[in-house]
Amino acid sequence: xxxxxxxxxxxxxxxxxxxxxxxxxxxxxxxxxxxxxxxxxxxxxxxxxxxxxxxxxxxxxxxxxxxxxxxxxxxxxxxxxxxxxxxxxxxxxxxxxxxxxxxxxxxxxxxxxxxxxxxxxxxxxxxxxxxxxxxxxxxxxxxxxxxxxxxxxxxxxxxxxxxxxxxxxxxxxxxxxxxxxxxxxxxxxxxxxxxxxxxxxxxxxxxxxxxxxxxxxxxxxxxxxxxxxxxxxxxxxxxxxxxxxxxxxxxxxxxxxxxxxxxxxxxxxxxxxxxxxxxxxxxxxxxxxxxxxxxxxxxxxxxx
Amino acid sequence: xxxxxxxxxxxxxxxxxxxxxxxxxxxxxxxxxxxxxxxxxxxxxxxxxxxxxxxxxxxxxxxxxxxxxxxxxxxxxxxxxxxxxxxxxxxxxxxxxxxxxxxxxxxxxxxxxxxxxxxxxxxxxxxxxxxxxxxxxxxxxxxxxxxxxxxxxxxxxxxxxxxxxxxxxxxxxxxxxxxxxxxxxxxxxxxxxxxxxxxxxxxxxxxxxxxxxxxxxxxxxxxxxxxxxxxxxxxxxxxxxxxxxxxxxxxxxxxxxxxxxxxxxxxxxxxxxxxxxxxxxxxxx
Numbered sequence: 025x026x027x028x029x030x031x032x033x034x035x036x037x038x039x040x041x042x043x044x045x046x047x048x049x050x051x052x053x054x055x056x057x058x059x060x061x062x063x064x065x066x067x068x069x070x071x072x073x074x075x076x077x078x079x080x081x082x083x084x085x086x087x088x089x090x091x092x093x094x095x096x097x098x099x100x101x102x103x104x105x106x107x108x109x110x111x112x113x114x115x116x117x118x119x120x121x122x123x124x125x126x127x128x129x130x131x132x133x134x135x136x137x138x139x140x141x142x143x144x145x146x147x148x149x150x151x152x153x154x155x156x157x158x159x160x161x162x163x164x165x166x167x168x169x170x171x172x173x174x175x176x177x178x179x180x181x182x183x184x185x186x187x188x189x190x191x192x193x194x195x196x197x198x199x200x201x202x203x204x205x206x207x208x209x210x211x212x213x214x215x216x217x218x219x220x221x222x223x224x225x226x227x228x229x230x231x232x233x234x235x236x237x238x239x240x241x242x243x244x245x246x247x248x249x250x251x252x253x254x255x256x257x258x259x260x261x262x263x264x265x266x267x268x269x270x271x272x273x274x275x276x277x278x279x280x281x282x283x284x285x286x287x288x289x290x291x292x293x294x295x296x297x298x299x300x301x302x303x304x305x306x307x308x309x310x311x312x313x314x315x316x317x318x319x320x321x322x323x324x325x326x327x328x
Numbered sequence: 329x330x331x332x333x334x335x336x337x338x339x340x341x342x343x344x345x346x347x348x349x350x351x352x353x354x355x356x357x358x359x360x361x362x363x364x365x366x367x368x369x370x371x372x373x374x375x376x377x378x379x380x381x382x383x384x385x386x387x388x389x390x391x392x393x394x395x396x397x398x399x400x401x402x403x404x405x406x407x408x409x410x411x412x413x414x415x416x417x418x419x420x421x422x423x424x425x426x427x428x429x430x431x432x433x434x435x436x437x438x439x440x441x442x443x444x445x446x447x448x449x450x451x452x453x454x455x456x457x458x459x460x461x462x463x464x465x466x467x468x469x470x471x472x473x474x475x476x477x478x479x480x481x482x483x484x485x486x487x488x489x490x491x492x493x494x495x496x497x498x499x500x501x502x503x504x505x506x507x508x509x510x511x512x513x514x515x516x517x518x519x520x521x522x523x524x525x526x527x528x529x530x531x532x533x534x535x536x537x538x539x540x541x542x543x544x545x546x547x548x549x550x551x552x553x554x555x556x557x558x559x560x561x562x563x564x565x566x567x568x569x570x571x572x573x574x575x576x577x578x579x580x581x582x583x584x585x586x587x588x589x590x591x592x593x594x595x596x597x598x599x600x601x602x603x604x605x606x607x608x609x610x611x612x613x
Contacts, residue, residue: 132341133348136586140544141562145353145578148566153361175540237486241455241548247567261459268463301463305456313451316487 032321035229038314046094049087060084064267066294073299076263082300085255086307092243092256096169097235101228103173104180109216109224112181116188117211127181135178140238143171147248161251165239168248172235180227184220191215226322233315240308257304264300271298334597342590347381349582350575354380357571380575393570402576405558409550410584412475412557413542416482417535423483424492425527428500429520443493450490454545457485458552469554478549486545488538495534499527532595536588543581 059079060071067074073082111131115124147164154160188211191197200210216224243249243258250256274292278284292298358373383389389398427446431439452460458481461467467477483489503509503526512522547559554560558577565573 129341129344132586133345133352136345136349136540136582136589138540138543138581138585140547141578141581144547144563144566145574146356148569148574149356149360152569237453238544241453244455244459245548245551245563258455261456265459272463272466305452305460308453308456309448309451312453312487313448316451 030321030324031317035314035316035318035321038311039318042090042094042311045087046090049090052084052087064295064297066297067299073303074293074297076260076297076300077267078263082260082297082303085260086257086303089250089255089257089260089304089307092165092250092254093236093239096165096239097232098169099166100169100173100176100235101231103170104176104227104231105224107173108177108180108227109184111177112184113188113211113216115181116185117192117207117215119185119189128185131178131181134174135182137175139172139175139234140241142175143168143238143242144248146171151248158251162254164248165250168239168242169235172238173231176227176231176234179230180224183223183227187220187223188215191219220326222322222326226319226326229315229319229322233312233319236308236311236315240304257308260300260304264297267297267301271301274298331597335594338590338593338597342586345586346579346583349586350380350579351377353578353582354575357575360571384579389576390572392565392573393568398573398576401561401573402558402580405556405561405577406580408555409546409557409559412478412482412555413546415479416488417538417542419479420483420488420492420538421531421535424489424496425524425531427493428496429523431497433501433504446493447490450484450487452485453548454481454485455548455552457481458549462552467553474553474555478553478555481549482542482545485549486541488541488545491538492534495530496527499530503527529592529596529599532592536592539585539588543585 060081063077063079065075071081115127240258243256244262271292275288550557550560562577
């Protein structure tokens with residue numbers, strides 16, 4: 025790894041904030057589709073981020089959006105762990121077995137499937153085959169989590185297998201063998217727990233970040249993500265899409281003097297509901313940045 | 329002989345991966361309830377699978393739901409998307425290389441600020457960059473301006489540039505410790521000449537490892553900007569349950585991803601003399 029600093033604290037704060045907001049969302053549950061005030065209001069005490077063009081409070085929708093990715097994202101993490109860790113550990117610890125060779129081939133196939141394409145294909149099949157798509161829509165996110173997890177299995181398993189293999193000739197493993205410890209104990213406790221923890225945790229962060237990215241992307245596109253009117257950071261952005269030209273015209277300053285530019289931004293926020301555009305953007309970027317900072321720090325610890 | 333055997337082995341793996349993927353996706357789409365593929369009278373999956381692969385080589389993959397020839401649609405889509413992906417990849421590698429070389433071993437001042445900005449921008453998902461480009465720069469709905477914006481977004485978004493820069497940084501850090509670089513530095517010859525040949529293979533590896541992400545990125549970007557490429561065609565095919573077209577696109581995309589990693593392995597065998605002597609150095613056990 026490069027010798028530069030990483031910011032694990034930033035990542036932990038972001039992760040904590042996401043979980044906290046998810047818990048808050050349990051208590052502020054409101055009818056997601058209902059208007060609460062006049063459309064396109066600027067920020068005020070009642071609506072800190074203003075309202076969107078249907079008069080829904082943007083701040084509330086931002087909070088509720090965490091429902092779309094926190095639990096399904098955690099499901100993705102769990103599935104990746106449950107499938108990837110045994111596969112990687114097995115392939116690395118018993119590289120000569122026939123099952124390991126089959127596992128490696130399976131990983132190669134899985135690794136050749138682009139994440140988003142797999143998701144779109146499988147979700148399309150399910151949507152076409154269920155009899156009542158509306159009732160099934162909320163479960164779609166969990167299917168999404170499962171699929172994202174599948175696409176991360178090769179990454180985790182291959183990295184883990186390489187590392188476990190590299191430990192085979194280490195003295196501590198030979199010493200443990202000489203002491204008569206079972207393979208299971210050596211693999212589980214001495215190799216995986218003591219030496220591969222950080223590496224596994226790093227992949228967990230990456231899976232979660234990737235899930236957030238794919239969920240917001242699909243929700244923005246509309247058909248395969250969060251079913252409207254339920255909010256997601258992605259579909260809040262696509263909802264204000266019709267405002268884009270208006271916001272652009274408001275942004276256009278009379279001159280490029282700092283005062284005029286600031287006035288243009290102020291106009292866009294007050295009249296054009298530009299906060300509905302800025303808030304999800306910042307939320308997405310900060311969340312992914314936090315998770316990746318955490319992943320980077322874990323990667324550095326793993327290689328130390 | 330050794331090289332030929334290695335290449336043959338890799339080629340076989342590639343073919344197996346593509347065929348196996350087509351089998352899995354074909355079966356998924358065939359046996360899905362309500363599938364139009366499997367609904368024809370007297371049709372069997374094995375027969376369809378055989379026909380599909382014969383079709384791949386004869387260029388006749390049947391007709392899509394709306395009656396257009398599938399192979400023609402896939403080719404046209406690929407003709408739009410693949411140049412975008414290729415150009416995005418090249419742009420990303422070139423600018424990543426430039427950034428990493430310009431920064432030097434100790435990052436200070438301007439290059440540090442620049443690096444921070446690159447990472448922040450690169451963390452944006454592709455759809456977000458496309459959206460912001462529409463809002464701020466008013467990307468035109470067709471023509472060179474649109475293609476340029478698409479290439480730039482693909483080169484940056486979804487962590488692409490960030491990944492490339494970090495990868496090259498790590499390679500450079502390792503290279504700087506090597507003896508021949510030290511002696512080149514002492515002699516005062518320009519260092520980049522010594523770096524670049526050694527970076528060729530790692531760069532190709534990074535490119536191949538990002539391919540799957542790029543395909544996903546191009547799908548989203550074509551939706552956002554309205555480019556008639558393979559991503560948009562695939563998305564619409566999925567939306568309208570046009571499974572014949574969907575299978576063809578999925579297999580094509582898998583072949584592209586698996587093919588790029590095959591290409592890197594071929595390059596490795598040709599470039600790196602160690603691989604010919606020692607199979608372990610080939611990286612794949």
